[in-house]
Every structure is written in C-alpha cells, then in structure tokens.
Amino acid sequence: MSTRLRRTATVATDDGAVLHVTVDGPDDAPVTPVLAHGWTLSQAAWDAVAELPAARVADGRLRLVRYDQRGHGRSTWSGAAVPIDRLGADLGAVLDALAPSGPVGLGGHSMGGTTVMCPAAARPELVGDPVRGVALVPTSAGGLQPAPRTRAGRLRQRLTPGALASALAGGRVAEALRRRLPPEHPRRAAVVRDQLHGPDATDETVRAGAELVHATTVRAFTAFLPALGAHDVHGGLDPLTRVPVEVLVGDGDRLTPVRHSRRLAALLPGAHLQVVPRTGHVLPDERPALVATSVARLLTEAAVPRVAA
Template identity: 65%
Template sequence: MTGPAQTIWRRVAAVTTPDGAQLHAVVDGPDDAPATLVLAHGWTLAQAAWDDVGELLAPRVAAGGLRVIRYDQRGHGRSTWGDSDITIDQLGHDLAEVLDRLAPTGPVVLGGHSMGGMTIMALGAARPELFGTRVRGVVLVSTSAGDLTSDPRTAAGRMARLSPGVLNTALAGARVVERVRQLLPPTHPRHQKLVRDLLYGEDATAEMVLAGAEIMHASTVRSFIAFMPALEEHEKREDLTALTRVPVEIFVGDSDQLTPERHSHQLAEALPGARLHIIERTGHMLTQERPQHVVDAIERLLAEAAADRAAA
C-alpha cells in the first residue's frame, strides 16, 4: 500500500533579466513558507537535475514548511540566452534576479551543483550583502572555485585542450552536429557507457544514467560550446568572503572526474567553517546518485536558519 498523495502548490514563472534573457523557473510550495530553497544546476543540464532532491523534500513542501525554486540557467532548458557575454559572473547576476523576483523576503538556502555552485560563488562576489541576511546557508555539490581545467589528467582538463578553431567550427556547424547526435540517442548503449564513464560512480543504476543522459541530450551544442570558456575563466578562490558568513556544506564524489576532490578541499580551506563530505563510489552527478546526503544537508541548514530566526 502507498501513502496518501501529496498535494503541492506549484507555479511556473519567467524571470526577465536586464539583458533580455527569460529564465524559466518552477516554484513549489506556498509563498508564506518559513524558508525558501533555491537550486541552480550545472553545465549542459537543466533544473531536472535536482528532481531527486526535490522528490525527497516533497513531504516538507506539501506540509507548507518549505518553498523550493528550481530554474534553468540561461541557454539551458527552457531559458533563453539574452544579450550579455556568457560568463559565470553573469550567471551570478541571473541568480540575483531570481532571488529578487521570486524570493524577495524571508530566509533562503542556496544549493548549487557544478556550474550552479560557481553561480552561487559569483553571487557572493557581486552581492555580498545578501549572505548572512537573506541567504542563511549554502550547499555546494561537485563544484570548484577555480583552476578547473589546468590538470590535463581530468575530463575538464582534456576538454580545455580543444582549440578555439575546433569549437568555432562545431558551433558554426551546430545543425549538422545536432543531426549526428540524433544517431546516438540516450537509449543507445554506447551513449550510456560514455555518460556513465564520465559522470557516474560505481553504484549508479541504469535508470540514473539514462535520466542524466536524457537531460544532457536535451541541451544544445551551443550550450556546450559557449559555456566552456566561461568555466575555464571562472576564478573565485580569493573572493569567497561572503560565504564565510553562513553555514556551508560541501559535497564531492570520490570518483568525480569533472570537479575532483582537490576542488572541494580548496573550498574547505577557503571556508574553514564549512562541512566537507567526500562520498564514496560516487561521480559528478551526486544529486542523482546520493540525493539523501544532499537533502540531509539542506535539512541541517534549514534548521540552523530557523534557529537563527527564532533567536533574532
């Protein structure tokens, strides 16, 4: 027997940025919830990368104890591109717009996976006054504060060796590349093996890998190519002061090939009060592989935020 169905109030919103991008967002839970969780996804993914975490939080949302906002980063999912140059700093400004428009009041906990974690760091550099006041906690999952591509032994380092000429050629022929991609859909065994080897740990199920492959396959060639220089240029290791004002939980899988453990150790060194979690047999897609670990951290941060609010 299954329990009673959970009823969650949901609305879809479009946040328009100053440069004309339309950021597609989904808001679960009531506006008067005591806290809001805002989740930012990674490169060539979409807000669906947080679905497993969202499902585990559904009882709390249905009970009115939490509002959850997931959105597609510009150029990803259902969000448009806008007119600005593609940089991680621009993504930080986008996150600020999401907060200002969809969560203008009340305590907020931020969660960022991969490029989404970098987005939170960029927000901290641009809007430090939010941290410790509006933003009460941060979860950083499978991410980096900089020096992402210098190690040629990592997957990110190997991709960085692609020349600008190769990338520009691929972008110019995006339609052709897209047609080629359709010949190897996410259901194809070779596609799934490639995704598994690059992004997942030993315990990942076939269902996890297929779900992740489908999310990434829905991304365009342009999103893959246009964001690559932004990731390479991302550097916030000396600009994390805002995050020292709030509790931070850092997660990395011991099999992560895109943002290996050293990046999380660097974050932990820069944020002495942060809690560092290295999860065994887990790859880059930690929000799918080990969502309960992430939810437990979110619950801790929400409890701390509630305690701070009660004491204020």
C-alpha cells in the first residue's frame, strides 16, 4: 500500500494574515495543483476531489496544495478590509512560498475562482510559467451585485455597508441563532440543499456542506459579502488566454448562475465549458470525479515542457 506524504505549512501575507496550508506529495513532484475554496467554506471543500489522485500523490507524480482563505478555516485575519484582489495577493504568496517554480495548475471554486482570476490581472507574469492551466469551478469574474435600476435599489445598496456592520456587531446574537439550527437540523439542511445543491445531491453531501458553512464565523459571512458584490475582473482576464482553462458550472447553480460561466467562456475563447446537469453550486462535492478529471486534464498539459518562443 502506498503512503501519502502530507504536511501542513503556514504562509504569512504582507499585511499580517497567516494562511493555513496542507501539502500532499513531495516537493520535487513534476506538477503542483493549488486549490482555492469558496466563501464560507474551507480547504475541506476540496477533500472529495483531493482523494481521487491519491495514487499519483503517493508515487511522487503530483504535489497537491490546498489552503484556507483568510478568515476561513484555520487561517487568520489581518484586520484590514478584504477586497477580492487581496485574496489574489494571498494566492500569490502561497505560490511564492510553496510552488516557486512550475509547473502549476490553479483550481478555484466560487470565491476561490475569483481569487484565481486576480493574479492574472495583478501578476500576469505568473500565467504561462509557473501557472500552466486554470480550472474555474462555479464562479464569476464579477457582476454578482448588478447596478440597481430603481431609487429604492440604490438606497438599499448605500445602506448595505451599515447593515453589514450592524450584523457583525450583533455577532453573538447570530451565533446563538446558529446554535439553535445545527447542521443536522432539518431546516438547516433544507436551506443548504436549496441554495447550494442540485436535485441529485445525497443527504450525506448536503450534511457535509452544512457542517462547513456552520463552522464559518459570522465575521466571514459579513466581511466578504461587499467585496464579492463589488468585485469585477472581466477586463483583466486576457493573460488566461495563454493557458488551458476549464470552466465548470452546475445547471441549477443559484449563487453563480450559468450565465457567469458562459461569459467567462466567451472572454476566454479557448476555454472548455461544461454545464453539468442536475447539479448546484458545490460541484467539488456533488461531482468530484468530474472536477478531478478536468483538473487532471489541465495537469497533463501543464507537465508538457514549454517551448521558448
């Protein structure tokens, strides 16, 4: 039986956050996928996908890197605001510390997908070498909070930051309410199934998703929401046209509907778009084999030596 080489690491960011990272496989593996998770989740959201290439990890053909985004899982806060490009800088710090030389494949789910897109705009020199491919798994490059069309809508948008601050200040009340609706509560499961999953999701999958969301702090809920609404990196995606891109989305995704992935595919003409039937937002849990196959396809191409132009 093969033995998996696993270690944990920490990566300090330039503004004081400390990111918790799990590394599977040897440092001299020929290719490294780096996976970024979504809002209100943790690196555990990738567990089902990460188990599938275990043989390649164990025999040294693959090194797998997963990390908790700041304010999620075991990673800390910096005390600063959290625009999405800050998360992109965090990903850059992880690459610099743990995958300084290629080849690398990036995978991002939901907010992790927007995180993955940020280095393309801020550090385009990373795309091509070491980053050789990108998987965008139910995500969006922006437009999650459309411009309000009515006076009432504009008023609500102006009030949102204050409302979020109030929600954060009342965190103890919110935490008490969450304790009354633990992950196993039927009402909590019903909400999670409705918002995150497709009709074929098993009760076990829904329960696992509910547990991840339940473990997220109220601060993570409230602090990241305005950043996600304001984020738009559509104009900075051109560097991704230099590498293979996989775009996946569930046909029943409520959080980042199919139109967001179709727009990504339109902006990245060489991208491979898959609209997965009877699935929702959490494809890494609902269809781990499909996601792992897409990532593996990128890694196969990533491992091919690049020819200098």
